[in-house]
Amino acid sequence: MKSPRKVAILAAAGVAAASLALSGCSAGAAGANANGKTEIVVASLEPGASAEALKAFSDQVKTFEKKNPDILLKGEEYKWTGTTFAAELAGGTLPDVFGVPFTDSKALANNGQLANLNKLVSALPYGNKFNKNVIAVAKNDKGDIFGLPYTPYAMAISYNRADFTKAGLDPNKPPTTWDEVEADAIAIHKALPGVAGYMQMTSGNTGGWELTSATYSRGGRMETTASNGKVTVKTDNDQTKAALAYLSKLRWKDNAMGSNFLLDWDGINQAFGSGKVAMYMSGSDVITALVQNDKVDPANYGVTTIPLESGPDAGVLGGGNVAVVNVHDTPAQQAAAVKWIDFYYGQPQVSQSASVTQSKTLQASKQIVGAPTLPIFDQATYTQQQSWIKPYATPGLLANVAPFTSTILNDNIVPEPNKHTQDLYGALDSVVQAVLTQKNPNVDSLLKAVDVKIQALIDADPDQASLK
Amino acid sequence: MTTSTERVGTRPAVSGGAARGAERRSPLGWVKRGGFANFIFILPLLLIFGIFSWWPIIDSVIISVQHTNFVAAPTFVGWNNFVFVLHDPLFLTAVKNTGYFALLALIFGYPLPLVLAVLMSEVKRAKGLFSVLAYIPVVVPPVVSVLLWKVGFYDASATGVFNSILGWVGIPPQPWIQDPASAMPSLVLEATWAAAGGTIIIYLAALTNVAPELYDAAEVDGAGIWKKIWHVTLPQLRGILLITFILQIIGTAQVFLEPFLFTAGGPVNSTTTVLLLIYQYAFQSSDGGSNYGAATALSLMLAGFLAILSWVYFRVTRNWSQN
Numbered sequence: 001m002k003s004p005r006k007v008a009i010l011a012a013a014g015v016a017a018a019s020l021a022l023s024g025c026s027a028g029a030a031g032a033n034a035n036g037k038t039e040i041v042v043a044s045l046e047p048g049a050s051a052e053a054l055k056a057f058s059d060q061v062k063t064f065e066k067k068n069p070d071i072l073l074k075g076e077e078y079k080w081t082g083t084t085f086a087a088e089l090a091g092g093t094l095p096d097v098f099g100v101p102f103t104d105s106k107a108l109a110n111n112g113q114l115a116n117l118n119k120l121v122s123a124l125p126y127g128n129k130f131n132k133n134v135i136a137v138a139k140n141d142k143g144d145i146f147g148l149p150y151t152p153y154a155m156a157i158s159y160n161r162a163d164f165t166k167a168g169l170d171p172n173k174p175p176t177t178w179d180e181v182e183a184d185a186i187a188i189h190k191a192l193p194g195v196a197g198y199m200q201m202t203s204g205n206t207g208g209w210e211l212t213s214a215t216y217s218r219g220g221r222m223e224t225t226a227s228n229g230k231v232t233v234k235t236d237n238d239q240t241k242a243a244l245a246y247l248s249k250l251r252w253k254d255n256a257m258g259s260n261f262l263l264d265w266d267g268i269n270q271a272f273g274s275g276k277v278a279m280y281m282s283g284s285d286v287i288t289a290l291v292q293n294d295k296v297d298p299a300n301y302g303v304t305t306i307p308l309e310s311g312p313d314a315g316v317l318g319g320g321n322v323a324v325v326n327v328h329d330t331p332a333q334q335a336a337a338v339k340w341i342d343f344y345y346g347q348p349q350v351s352q353s354a355s356v357t358q359s360k361t362l363q364a365s366k367q368i369v370g371a372p373t374l375p376i377f378d379q380a381t382y383t384q385q386q387s388w389i390k391p392y393a394t395p396g397l398l399a400n401v402a403p404f405t406s407t408i409l410n411d412n413i414v415p416e417p418n419k420h421t422q423d424l425y426g427a428l429d430s431v432v433q434a435v436l437t438q439k440n441p442n443v444d445s446l447l448k449a450v451d452v453k454i455q456a457l458i459d460a461d462p463d464q465a466s467l468k
Numbered sequence: 469m470t471t472s473t474e475r476v477g478t479r480p481a482v483s484g485g486a487a488r489g490a491e492r493r494s495p496l497g498w499v500k501r502g503g504f505a506n507f508i509f510i511l512p513l514l515l516i517f518g519i520f521s522w523w524p525i526i527d528s529v530i531i532s533v534q535h536t537n538f539v540a541a542p543t544f545v546g547w548n549n550f551v552f553v554l555h556d557p558l559f560l561t562a563v564k565n566t567g568y569f570a571l572l573a574l575i576f577g578y579p580l581p582l583v584l585a586v587l588m589s590e591v592k593r594a595k596g597l598f599s600v601l602a603y604i605p606v607v608v609p610p611v612v613s614v615l616l617w618k619v620g621f622y623d624a625s626a627t628g629v630f631n632s633i634l635g636w637v638g639i640p641p642q643p644w645i646q647d648p649a650s651a652m653p654s655l656v657l658e659a660t661w662a663a664a665g666g667t668i669i670i671y672l673a674a675l676t677n678v679a680p681e682l683y684d685a686a687e688v689d690g691a692g693i694w695k696k697i698w699h700v701t702l703p704q705l706r707g708i709l710l711i712t713f714i715l716q717i718i719g720t721a722q723v724f725l726e727p728f729l730f731t732a733g734g735p736v737n738s739t740t741t742v743l744l745l746i747y748q749y750a751f752q753s754s755d756g757g758s759n760y761g762a763a764t765a766l767s768l769m770l771a772g773f774l775a776i777l778s779w780v781y782f783r784v785t786r787n788w789s790q791n
Contacts, residue, residue, distance in 0.1 A: 086751045086758040090538040113539045194625055203732045205752070259624035261646050262734050327539060426752050430736045437647050437735040449557065 037072040038336040040329075042097040042344075044075030046293060053292045056365035060358065064343050071336045080321070081265075082205040082422050089113060096329050097337045099321040102137040103421035105147060108324070109140035115325040118144040120338040126350050129377050133415070138322045141463070150345040152320030152374040153283035154305070154413055155213040156404050157181070158290075161302045163278040167191035174304035174403050178217075178246060181279065181307060185256040188278045196258025198250060198279045199271070200432065204264035207432035208425030209416075210281050212317060214243035216414050217306045219313035222424060223417040230467040231419045233454045235428060236447035244443050248435045261436040269294050281306065283319065284404055285371040287397070292367070299396045303372065304403035305411060315412035318374060349376055352388050359392035369393050372401045374413065419458045427453055532764040549761035553749075553769065556762075561737050562745040565727075568652055569741060570720035577660035578716055582709070584664065585671030586697060599672065606665040614729040617658045618645065622730075645730050648738035655726040655739060663719075667712055671705065678704040710785050717781075718774055742770055 044057050061073050076095045085104075088094045100108060108114050121127055122145060130149070138147045161171035167188040175181040185197025200210045212222050220239025225231050251257045263271060269286070271277040273294030284303060290296035308314040323345050325337040347354035359369045370393035375382035390398070398405075417424055427450040434441035458464050498504065532549055536542035553559050588598045605613060621629045622644040631641040645651045682700045691699060702709070724743040727733055733740035733748070740748075750763035 082752060084751065090758070090760070092538075111537055111540060113537060194627065203734060259641070259643075259646065262731055264732070422752070426748075430734065433735040434648075437643070441736070453557070 035072075037070055038332045039072040039074070040097065040333050040336050040340065041074045041076050041095040042337070042340055043078035043095050043099060045077060046079040046289065047077045049077070049292045050295075052365040053367050056361050056367050059361045059365070060344065063357065063361075064340060067343070068336070068339055071339065073340065082426070092328065094326055096326045096333055097323060097340055098326070099150070099323055100147075101321055102149070102152075102319045103416050103418075103425075105137050105322040105324065106140065106418065109138070109144070109146040113327055114146045115327050115329055115334050115337075116144050117146055117148075117325060117334065117338055120335060121145045121148060124338075124342055124346060126346065126377065129350075129381070131375055131377055134320070134374075134376055137320075137415070138324075147322035147324035148341050148345055149320055149322050149376055151285050151371075152318060152376060153285045153372075154374055154404075154408050154411070155210075155216075155281060155317045155319075156284040156303050156305055156372070156408075157279055158272065158282055158286055159279040159302045159304070160272065160275065160277075160300060161400065162300050163188050163192060163195060163275070164302070167278075171302055172403075174302060175279075175307065176304070177307045178309075182246075182250055182254065182256070185250060185279060186254050189254070189256040189258075192278070194258075195275065196260075196271070196277045197254075197256035199257050199263065199268060199277045200247065200281050201263050201265060201268050202432045202436060203262050203267070203429060205422050205425040205429060206263075206265050206268075207430075208428030209317075211240065211243060211428050211432050212417065212425070213281060213306060214246070215240045216315050216317045218242055218309045219311040219315075221313070221414075221417075223419055225418075226467075228467055229463070231458050231464060233419075233424065233451045233458065235424070235431075235450045235454075236444065240447065241443060244431065244435045247432065251436050252439055257436065261433060272296065284401075284408070285373050287401075288368045288371045298368065298394045298400070301397075302400050302403065305407050308411065312412075315414035316408070317416060318413035319416055320374070349385050350381060355385055355388040356392070359389045363392045363394075368397065370397045370401070372405050372408070374408070379409070419461070419464075420454055423457055424450070424454050528764040528767055531760055532768050533761070535761050537758065538760070545761065549759070549765035550769070552759070552762050553766045558737060558740060558745055558748075559766070562740050562742045565652065565737075565739060566721055566723065566741045566743075569656060569723050570717060572653060572656040573659060573716065573720045576656060577663065578713065580660060581664045581667035582671055582705075585668045585675060586701060588668070589672060589675045590693075599669065602668045603665040605662050608662075610662065610725055611729060613662050614658065614726060618730055621658075622654060645739075646735065648736045651731055651735060651738050655723075655730055658730075659723070659726050670708065670712065674705050674708045675701070706788065710788065714778060714781050717777065721770065721774055742766065746770075 045053055057075055061075055065071065065073055078095060078098055080099055080101060085100070089108075100114075105114070109116075134149045134152055135145065138149055139145055157174070159171070159174055164171040164174075164184070167184070168191065169184055169187060175184050181198055187197070188195060189197040200214075201207055215222060215235075215237070218239035220237045220243075222235050222237075222240070223231055223233050247257075251261075258271075258276060260267075260271065260276075265282075268277060268280055268282070269290055272280060273290060273296050287296070287298060287301055287303065290301065291298060306316050308316070323341045325334055325341075329337060343354070348358040349355070362369050369389055431443070431446045431450060434446055435443065531542075533544060533546055534542040535545045535548075584602060588595060588602070591598060608616075623629065623631065624641060624643045624646045625631065626635060626641045628641070628644075630644065634640070634642065643650055644654045678701060682704070683696055686696045686700050722743050723741050724747065727739040727741050727744050728747070731739045733744050746763045746766050749759045749766065751758060
């Protein structure tokens with residue numbers, strides 16, 4: 001039997017070894033240099049992406065590493081959601097390069113939660129060519145750039161072309177007014193029992209996002225900014241009430257919205273992919289995710305613009321994502337990250353060879369080429385880029401998205417509310433749910449409660465507290 | 469003399485004992501007796517508990533009086549986070565919903581395992597089969613079972629599993645989780661199904677300890693099945709019943725999985741529970757404004773409430789379980 005002293009020494013050695021192992025783990029995970037290379041982890045595709053999509057991404061990584069032999073790149077599946085992003089940000093588990101929606105980038109930049117990329121992005125060949133309205137979302141209040149906008153989208157109505165045909169509708173003539181959306185939804189629901197003719201998202205902050213889009217299309221706004229910068233929330237407005245009344249009619253009178261009223265972004269995409277929803281509102285570029293994750297056949301997919309009511313304020317909600325860099329990254333990692341952002345997101349927009357190479361890679365892996373987006377730079381650059389990718393576009397897709405692309409550039413694109421946007425969207429979720437699950441909810445009272453709640457949050461912001 | 473000798477003779481002994489006592493209390497004596505080895509052995513446990521259990525609790529207390537986004541330096545805000553929570557209209561909604569869930573679970577979920585366990589204990593054949601059938605829902609991963617119920621059983625269309633069954637007897641399709649009125653009872657139904665098996669096993673084990681002579685004596689006194697349950701089984705299971713009661717209260721007060729996965733708190737916040745509200749404070753707003761302070765403040769309020777409730781409960785029921 002060993003003496004207590006020997007046992008103690010052995011145990012102490014064990015504890016020390018375990019501690020060393022743990023400290024070794026944490027040091028190794030920092031992602032600094034490996035074999036003299038700068039190592040960065042970048043957001044790749046969403047979890048659940050198909051093998052073909054992952055291969056297409058992997059091929060692009062190889063091309064990048066060939067061009068940049070001093071950088072070692074690792075892709076990590078990533079998906080921004082309102083309810084998980086904050087946890088990943090706080091927990092330090094985000095990759096070095098990741099995407100955030102337009103709604104969040106400015107606040108994150110102002111809070112010092114993103115790396116300041118002002119010098120690196122400004123030095124890019126197209127650093128001063130950005131559409132000013134688009135690059136504004138990637139800047140903090142001081143004007144420093146914190147990322148590169150990509151895949152700007154306009155809200156649109158996606159539809160199942162086969163369902164249109166089965167219901168006796170012409171898939172090449174999708175609805176252009178809200179009344180036509182209603183009529184088509186009724187026709188589809190009658191022809192295809194069990195299929196929701198039209199549906200909107202309601203959960204995970206998406207209900208508010210889509211209600212805001214519906215409000216914009218009727219000329220309303222959720223937040224207004226006075227000349228002194230004071231922001232006022234007013235969801236209790238006529239256009240929002242009209243949008244809610246429209247949903248209520250479609251749900252309770254027409255019975256054309258199916259039976260599931262708790263759908264978030266993933267849920268409604270799955271429902272659309274499985275044929276349970278025929279028409280729904282989403283971003284114009286959603287076809288990329290629908291093909292990657294929900295096995296939607298592009299030949300069976302159509303998209304059109306959101307119906308706009310008359311009046312100068314009626315507009316289409318525009319959004320998008322900003323590629324940003326982890327605030328904890330070293331300067332070398334930040335530089336490598338911007339090189340990747342330039343390669344993956346920037347160059348395909350401005351360089352013919354990069355655009356063609358990316359399109360060929362996506363085409364070879366049966367991924368979507370030609371998903372409708374909005375211009376990041378000026379109109380001429382966008383038109384030119386579209387002409388470069390045209391020969392490689394997914395067969396039939398350009399014709400199917402023509403109802404959207406043929407008119408969207410003439411529409412009034414309106415940015416999302418800019419103060420506590422996700423809080424606002426989250427609070428509006430329950431209002432949309434109330435309309436779809438209760439016959440006569442007190443909409444006025446619900447909207448007023450949202451106004452009070454969000455206004456209190458805005459008023460507590462340092463830049464708003466002193467304004468009246 | 470004898471006394472003196474004894475006194476003299478005992479003196480060194482007393483002195484030696486004091487010396488040993490002093491050595492016993494000294495660090496060297498502690499090491500020699502293996503105290504250091506014991507400490508080294510317990511050190512990993514202390515470290516793991518300290519890092520993963522106690523420090524987060526202490527950190528929660530600190531964060532509850534701070535405003536922080538975990539990147540910029542935190543600022544001290546005093547009781548503001550607690551005031552924010554108490555003034556949030558959703559707080560009262562969440563408390564009511566949690567209470568409603570706990571009440572429904574108590575009325576339907578608490579007695580059911582006991583009834584089933586008593587019935588199963590009376591079964592003479594295939595007792596193992598019934599035990600397996602009762603325990604299978606516990607083995608199914610919670611996320612899988614919730615999704616199974618959500619997509620299949622609670623499908624609100626006419627083709628949903630439950631609605632199809634109701635259709636056979638002429639009852640129209642029910643909205644289940646799609647309606648604010650029926651959402652919470654639907655969650656309780658699934659939660660009862662998922663958790664009953666574990667409690668049944670506990671009750672079955674406890675029932676084996678009930679002396680058969682007591683039932684024989686009751687039979688001799690002319691007791692039927694219900695009188696035997698009332699006068700023999702329940703009193704004999706009293707200790708277990710009291711423990712499972714408080715565990716159920718604590719468990720239901722912390723309900724999160726079902727409302728999170730089934731409904732995300734909807735429709736119209738009808739299933740937003742206290743724990744879900746904590747989650748929403750912390751993670752719902754992604755634009756750097758996540759209210760970790762309010763989340764930890766509400767967590768501490770819940771922990772405090774449950775601690776007091778448990779203490780009161782054990783004080784009140786102490787005599788019951790002893791007698």
